[in-house]
Amino acid sequence: MNRLNFAVRTIAIGLGLAASNSFAAEGYPTQPVKMIVGYAPGGSVDTFARIVAPKLGAELGQPIVIENVPGAGGIIAVTRAVNAKPDGYTILMGIVSDVVIAPLVQNSAKYTYKDLTAIAPLGISGVGLVANPQLGIRTFGDLIRRAKAEPGKLTYGATGVGSLPAIAMESFKKTTGADITFIPYASASKIATDVIGGNVDLAISGLPALLEFIKSGRVTPIGVMSHERDIGNLEMPSAGETPELKGMDYYFWTGIFAPGETPEPVVKKLNAAFARVMAQPDVQERFKALGVKVSPPTSPGQFGQFVANSHQQWATAIQEAGVPKQ
Structure with missing residues (x-):
């Protein structure tokens, strides 16, 4: 194959993938979406998920099915999300503890925040x-x-x-x-x-x-x-x-994630739907009553940068506090 034919074929494949991703996002979702929660029913994160899930399902036109995967401080759940098929049908409600901190302090966490695709922030508490x-x-x-x-x-x-x-x-x-x-x-x-x-x-x-x-x-x-x-x-x-x-500033953040390599059009669709949910007055009131400050609408890229900055902050804090990796 000469260079010209190779270049044309490469471009065609790229255009085909882009069209395929765009088509997938247009029709997405065509089946229920699973939301993994790394904690038992009744806890704070589970409560957050159960407020959001029916609203997000209404926005997407498909049910959001919550799957509680408790154990190991959320590590099991994040691992499951990381290893799931990156097609938008598995998402994770993650928090700073299991997405960022666990890999820094637990040998059993075989992932980093980079193995997830950041979709949107929920809020801080x-x-x-x-x-x-x-x-x-x-x-x-x-x-x-x-x-x-x-x-x-x-x-x-x-x-x-x-x-x-x-x-x-x-x-x-x-x-x-x-x-x-x-x-x-x-x-x-x-x-x-x-x-x-x-x-x-x-x-x-x-x-x-x-x-x-x-x-x-x-x-x-x-x-x-x-x-x-x-x-x-x-x-x-x-x-x-x-x-x-005066130098102390510790808080929890919660957000929605997908497996790494989830197509960008799907991520954008999830981000937009989630932003509409979090903007609803009754949702904001319910989170306020729970002590959660809802985050403003944020692009996936901006939320991804926030998570990266959080990782750096916690890496420094853990080193300064002398917490050993176990």
């Missing part, structure tokens, strides 16, 4: 710190002073050694010189229950999981581990309001 009311600790300042006066006596519960809340708290300890003993837990709801029962002094978790305990007065809210106050509870001070913690 805070990392809250609460205490047993009997302790009399009501502010970050109170906690720092008590921990320094009684080194090693106070305890805090968080999910997993390499979880976002645990890393945030270890960063808090390193930044302030506070000595607080870490007690690992399997679930956030169990930590809050043990704080109420006096089995552990402090709980640090995603704020949505703590809101009902705070509202009922069963735990004392200390603050959120971010620069700004959180939409979930604007009365809770932010870490940025305490001089010793």
